[in-house]
Amino acid sequence: MKKIFLLVAVVLGIAVTQASAQQRQPVRFGIKAGMNLAEWQGQTINSAQDMMDMTKGSLHRKMREGFHIGAVVAIPVAPGFEIEPGLLYSQKGMRLTGKIPMEQFDFLNAGVTVTNKAEYIDLPIVAKLYIGEGFHIFAGPQVSYLVSNKVQVQAGALGFNALNQEWDMQNGFREFDLAATGGIGYRFASGLNLSAGYDYGLETVDSKGNFETFNRVIKASVGFTF
Template sequence: MKKIFLLIAVVLGLVATKVNAQQQPIRFGIRAGANLAEWQGETVNSVQDLMEFTNGSVSRQMREGFHVGGYLTIPVAPGFEIEPGLQYSQKGMKLTGKIPMEGVEFLNAGVTLTNKADYIDVPVLAKVYIGEGFNIFGGPQVSYLLSNKIQAEAGAFGINALNREWDMKSGFRELDVAISGGVGYRFVNGFNISAGYDYGLTSVDANNNFDTFNRVIKASVGYTF
């Protein structure tokens, strides 16, 4: 992990030296958008087995969330920029299931378990422009786990009979490393849109009992000042 932070620091140092030599302005921006998060790995495989065992009465879903933060746009060469950022991001996953009660299926009784993991993301992205404003980007991302909670909901007829939440941070890894990438478009006035994907490389389990990784689809809008 120290090597990753050192590599990021070296890259930013080299970029800053290059920018100062070219006297190019560094610009600041803000960004926000929607997340669709899930897990992939051994835990998900177990869920798939459970779905088959229960004839599909249990289903896995993506957790809906959001991200918001800021970034720096550091020009290195024509059509090429480095973009370090800092943002709050909601991740996790969701399981939903029907309560098996013969003869009273009309109650539509169900249970939902949601893993609500909140992170601070620090991406360092290389951005290449193709044409006027279209760009592709990618690079490493280090994330710090702020909180991790499990929410349990149960009810029938659309009415919640149970809504409980408890902390689960102690069993999860605080630092998460991922590769982030995507495509975007920046308009002349600084407004920009993008779609990206975070591919987690480190297991969320702090005790290495199972290999399960964060996966996040992101859609963003932003503005570069």
């Protein structure tokens, strides 16, 4: 992890040096926020999928809806090329929903939902290449710190919520996550930014790596660069 932070520092140092040499393109600060659709992929989810198949549709895997919000810095390196580090609060995790697989209980519409609610601080450092007026593509590494991890269980029947409990589950989960992030976007002349991206986790979710399971997040963002 120290090597990762050293690499981040080197990249930022080079970018700032290049930006200083290009006085016509000032460093710009911005804010961004948007929606997350998060899930896990890998060995654990494959096992869960086998269990879902055995229930004949009674158990379903879903993405956890969440959001991200934070600040970015656009550092020009060359015409049409920027380095953009950011600092974001981001909600990740996954969700399983199910119902009692017995026809005699169908009228109850009894079901249960289990949600992993993982909250991270993301530090992405992306290279942005502009194609045309405002359209751009971006990609780069992202280091994330797990600030909170909870499991929520909800159960009910006939439209009534009979159980709604959550508890901390940070033990056993990896404190730092590493991902590759990338996507496309468009920046208007006014400074308004629209983007869509994807985070591809490279480290296992559990700290010991016993299960080959990784974070995956689809992001849709809106921001403004000053």
